[in-house]
Amino acid sequence: MTLTDLRYLVALARERHFGHAAERCNVSQPTLSVAIKKLEEELAVTLFERSAADVKITDIGARIVAQAEKVLLEAGQIKELATAGRDPLSGPLKLGVIYTIGPYLLPHLIPRVHAAAPSMPLLIQENYTARLAESLKRGDLDVIVVALPFEEPGIVTQAVYDEPFRVLLPAGHGWESEERIPASRLAEAPLLLLGAGNCFRDQVLEACPLCRPGEGLQRTLEGSSLETIRHMVATGAGITVLPSTAADALPGGNSLLTVRPFTTPEPFRRVALAWRVTYPRSGAIDVIRAAILDSPLAGVKPVGSPGRLG
Amino acid sequence: MTLTDLRYLVALARERHFGHAAERCNVSQPTLSVAIKKLEEELAVTLFERSAADVKITDIGARIVAQAEKVLLEAGQIKELATAGRDPLSGPLKLGVIYTIGPYLLPHLIPRVHAAAPSMPLLIQENYTARLAESLKRGDLDVIVVALPFEEPGIVTQAVYDEPFRVLLPAGHGWESEERIPASRLAEAPLLLLGAGNCFRDQVLEACPLCRPGEGLQRTLEGSSLETIRHMVATGAGITVLPSTAADALPGGNSLLTVRPFTTPEPFRRVALAWRVTYPRSGAIDVIRAAILDSPLAGVKPVGSPGRLG
DNA sequence: CCCATGTATAGTTAAAGCCTATCGCCATCG
DNA sequence: CGATGGCGATAGGCTTTAACTATACATGGG
Secondary structure, three states: OOOHHHHHHOOOOOOOHHHHEEEEEEEHHHHHHHHHHHHHHHHHHOOEEEOOOOOEEOOHHHHHHHHHHHHHHHHHHHHHHHHHHHOOOOOEEEEEEEEHHHHHHHHHHHHHHHHHHHOOEEEEEEEEEHHHHHHHHHHHOOEEEOOOOOOOEEEEEEEEEEEEEEEEEEEEOOHHHHOOOOHHHHHHEEEEEEOOOOOHHHHHHHHHHOOOOOOOOEEOOOOOOOHHHHHHHHHHOEEEEEEHHOOOOOOOOOEEEEEEEEEOOOOOEEEEEEOOOOOOOOHHHHHHHHHHHHHHOOOOOEEOOOHHOO | OOOHHHHHHHHHHHOOOOHHHHHOOOOHHHHHHHHHHHHHHHOOOOOOOOOOOEEEEOOHHHHHHHHHHHHHHHHHHHHHHHHHOOOOOOOOOOEEEEOOOOOHHHHHHHHHHHHHHHOOOOOEEEOOOHHHHHHHHHHHOEEEEEOEEEEEEOOOOOOEEEEEEEEEEEEHHHHOOOOOEOHHHHOOOOOOEEEEOOHHHHHHHHHOOOOOOOOOOEEEEOOOOOOHHHHHHHOOEEEEEHHHHOOOOOOOOOOOOOEEOOOOOOHHHHHEEEEOOOOOOOHHHHHHHHHHHHHOOOOOOOOOOOHOOO
């Protein structure tokens, strides 16, 4: 029993004439005749009473035809589902973002994605890089926004923008007079850092090789956020390093805080999109990337498409 | 897209492993692999994300699988319908009976059929032979009970029993002293007959060649019934001829009426079943025939199966 | 009794469905 | 870092099937 057989069956039930039904199905009369016969044999019931005068459907035949129509209807729904789902911009996209990007990117990103792809709602999760990577591989997420380096088997990564780091000082700090701060001097200060697991912490430490967590006056804030650290800096608990998108987007005229760039070469992090190589909705990823680049992110430099990294 | 494809699809969605899904479908892994690929091409959507680690179903894939399951479920219902409908004794049987048999046969027939085939309700229609024949050919009836001769193209007829005719006299009639009445004498009497269209009328006239409707004292009762005629005989309006099943089943001890057989050779009519040659539920017909023969019909002689007439 | 109509059958061909064998990819492990 | 093993994709060949054309067969009507 195939869907074709059922189509023949329904056509014959409608036409009550093998020739006409065959014509309607664009097949020859013997084709339809044989198909119906086979179907009757398979089901071991007589579906039609044939006679020279006309074709009559049996009682059981009528019931089976009704059911066959239901089957064909449901099968047709599959095609419709496929047509509707063919657009990569239709259906929800599960997006993951690391903690140190989410708060500064998402307010810009979300409305832009919604404008570009209204029927693609974003399901957003913020987490550490490692957790996001896991979810991505499991399929709980479709795309993630992370900082490089990020390499996972089966995952492709595409750099989107670089963002420089900034030094955040409490108002009145001695370094306020400096235009730019050399990274090496961070070792001198009480540096507030995020806890382990935040990639940004590692990147700051990498930018300032002399800083060693646990040594000197640096303090690590486990399970905290850049926002918390910023408030601590404002209270004079120390200084910190922020990505430009977090530092430059300070509420205008915050007199308690001062932002200073690093001396060149500025330390920076490269932010990238990542997804499974097998992920089929590349169009959706393009929309995300475009929306990120369209966002007014302070201090960032877009990384051209040639800069795609594997 | 075939039902087989959908089965593969559902299996793969369940197993998330081409090899295992193939095994469950009793096909080789390449077979399933190719089938899924073709399905994806046909629908122009990616249903699964394949990777070395595992197989993930896409969002749209999951929706299509759900729909495919619905299709397969409905298709399975067809088989169940067929199985249920395979029994010829299941489902209603549309039975037609001529007016001059129905009242005497059906009270016996119906309970017997119900006992033999409880799931085969009888839908009964009483009418003239010509009307029954028309309905039978149209398919509005499945089987009819008529008196022979009855020949129609595409219709097979099987004799079931012969029933002799009887003379019905009002009590006190001059012929009451006779044990048997010769058919020829009917011409002498005021003979009450059914109207044209009732085959029994023609059979009586055939049995009594000297009787001519409209001549002598015979009266024709258009649109009437044997019961009405019987009551008229009881009031002395004339005499009549009845089939034995109608005559001998008189309410016991009806002192107003007298029944007399004809002299041999008794005139009789042959009652038969008829159905379309194409009618598939021969088992149902057998039940009807058996139920008729099992009925206590006064005076009838069963016609052996060899007596089947074309 | 032949003809018209309609379905079933025969015979053939093209396609499809399936199998075995093998490739290629990737992740894991010694 | 190369070997290994699991897994899906691909290739080639075979069998089945579904389609066609031509024709036989059945039946009701002129």
